[in-house]
Amino acid sequence: MAWNTPMTFIDLMSLEALNSEPGDEKFMSVKPSFCPDGGFGSAFGGHVYAQAVWAAAQTVGEGMVVHNVHGFFTLPGLTDRPYVYEVTHLSEGKSYCTRNVYVRQPVAPSPPARSSSSERRFEIEEGKKVLGKICFSCICSFKRDEKETFQGHQGVSAQERWKEILGKRDGGSWDIAPGVDAPWYTxxxxxxxxxxxxxxxxxxxxxxxxxxxxxSDPLNYRTLSLYRPFGTLPVSQPNLHACAHLYASDKNSLFLVSNALGFGDHVGTMGSLSHSVVFHVRIEELLFQEERTKGGEKGEWCIQEASTSRSGQGRGMHESKIWNSRGVHVASTWQEGLVRKADRIENEKQRLLWEEGMRRGGILGGKGKL
Structure with missing residues (x-):
């Protein structure tokens, strides 16, 4: 592994079936989602986004692979209890099918963990408890590969446009993406x-x-993230590969907006409102290739190239393109989020919540020194 011993993506996306009746399938997450302060704040939204699609993928026929997801975040996710995914069949076709997913969490937290978050596993009984309100919902469409009837098109690849910055460096030589992409966190x-x-x-x-x-021009501001799964993803499970791209697409996304606008140190409240992703390619082009690197580790580095096109009214847009290592434009993403600037230090909610979580975890003492 590249650093410490992180959980593999397969393990992270693990599901337990609660109800497998056709048209009324329910699944429960097994592993806790990530939280940058150690589990005391809100969960990383990319977890429920990707896993909702993975749950829906359990209900489709062979060869059906996700190509379109529209998700809405309505309540913060909590890391001390599982997600419960309720999948509804909206349409069935030979080439396309559509699913709706509602996600809730138990009203009460699960029993205290007896192990680290990487080893913790929610028991199936947790998913059968009284559930709260919907915290996330999405509509996702799946389709089969088809023979091209016209020549597709795409723009110049990220690798080509940013070759002077990327150079010939291996992806693993860049710094690990921060838990929170804000100056105070760094x-x-x-x-x-x-x-x-x-x-x-x-x-x-x-x-x-x-x-x-x-x-200082927000419209010209860019971020590049390189990513690949921990652990091997089976070629026979293309929807799992797609979910890895979905998971990556939400990492630190809205912090791009505050950083581009120059108030990364003074964020008040922030949270995803909606997130949409469209995959453009055949199955073989969204799969992570198992190429061995010079360091002996496997897996190609995909690139997320992100920018912000508009902000205002306490909201901001995060847009990105995802490219595989061969320079193929795999997917496009559009995310709208709540982004508010704090007018006083005591209103810098993102920083204060992180500090409180780190203090409760015994890592940060006193008021913290930034």
């Missing part, structure tokens, strides 16, 4: 041993240094 994390920071599970995500490109 300063604090630099004073904290890596072994004490919560380990992001599932994917190895690296942040490319774009300092040479980024200026």
């Amino acid at each position: 300063r604090q994390a630099s004073n904290t041993p890596l072994s004490q920071l919560p380990v992001f599970p599932g994917l190895d995500i690296r942040k490319v240094d774009m300092t040479a490109h980024n200026t």
